[in-house]
Amino acid sequence: MKTVILTVLVLLAVSQSEALKCxxxxxxxxxxxxxxxxxxxxxxxxxxxxAGSMVKYSxxxxxxxxxxxxNQPPLTISRCCRYDLCN
Structure with a gap:
């Protein structure tokens, strides 16, 4: 039982440490x-x-x-997402 609990805790720690990539x-x-x-x-x-005749993106x-x-159309339009490389 101790091995199962330890394995679950290690898996949780590893999954939480993965950073979002954009x-x-x-x-x-x-x-x-x-x-x-x-x-x-x-x-x-x-x-x-x-911005008038100039359009910029980031x-x-x-x-x-x-x-x-x-996100303030029509001046600025933003899109937000929460998974890797979704932008």
Missing amino acids: NCGGDRQCSGPVETCRSSNDVCFSLIIN KGCMDASDCSFL
């Missing part, structure tokens, strides 16, 4: 095309900013509340 690009500066999110950044985002990791706040 595509990164546009105006966001990253070391590569994929960004590994910190614990405070719990969603992948993609953002389009319509994608990467972000806090879920910030991502939702940025």
Whole structure:
């Protein structure tokens, strides 16, 4: 029984330590095309900013509340998702 409990605890620890991975690009500066999110950044985002004749985009990791706040059509359109490379 102790072995079963220990195995379950190890599996839970390993599964919780996997960080979210998001595509990164546009105006966001990253070391590569994929960004590994910190614990405070719990969603992948993609953002389009319509600034008159200029349209900019960005994608990467972000806090879920910030991502939702940025969704202000038609000026900014954000998409938030919670699984690897969903943006």
